[in-house]
Amino acid sequence: MKQVDFYLINNQVNNAKYKLASRLANKLQRSDLRALVVTDSSEQTNTLDQTMWSFNDTSFLAHDDLSDQNPASNVHIGAHNTVSQAVLSRDYDVLINLASDIPMFNHHFERVAEIVEADESSKSAGRARYKSYKTEGFEIKMHKIEL
Numbered sequence: 001m002k003q004v005d006f007y008l009i010n011n012q013v014n015n016a017k018y019k020l021a022s023r024l025a026n027k028l029q030r031s032d033l034r035a036l037v038v039t040d041s042s043e044q045t046n047t048l049d050q051t052m053w054s055f056n057d058t059s060f061l062a063h064d065d066l067s068d069q070n071p072a073s074n075v076h077i078g079a080h081n082t083v084s085q086a087v088l089s090r091d092y093d094v095l096i097n098l099a100s101d102i103p104m105f106n107h108h109f110e111r112v113a114e115i116v117e118a119d120e121s122s123k124s125a126g127r128a129r130y131k132s133y134k135t136e137g138f139e140i141k142m143h144k145i146e147l
Helices: 016-030 042-054 120-135
Strands: 003-009 035-039 075-079 094-097 111-116 139-145
Touching: 003 016, 003 120, 016 035, 016 042, 016 075, 016 094, 016 111, 035 042, 042 075, 111 120, 120 139
Parallel strands: 003 111, 003 139, 035 075, 035 094, 094 111
Antiparallel strands: none
């Protein structure tokens, strides 16, 4: 059964969703799993890119942009509207969704990670995504996170 993990960030932290996405992607990469991280826009992807390069004081998270033809890492990032069939054929293990809506290609993944920040707007969008996944029959797990 396909699974969605909702990560609910309990505290207000600057760039919280990018920091948590970096932590999750790092954990997946260390487990030799492939992750696709999608955002709403190229601006958000740039913020995520900067966060991944500096998310840890002693290291960075190796990652590639979706436009890279020969990606070297297991983590790829980009705006959800730039994901093509060629990108989806790369056989990812997990989709980390930072976009406001559920990407239309979510069914290509056995596991989806949804990150919800502590502000009301993010919570409201998260509730809508939760209802949609529930209606579609996904197994849903909730995780409360303190950054």
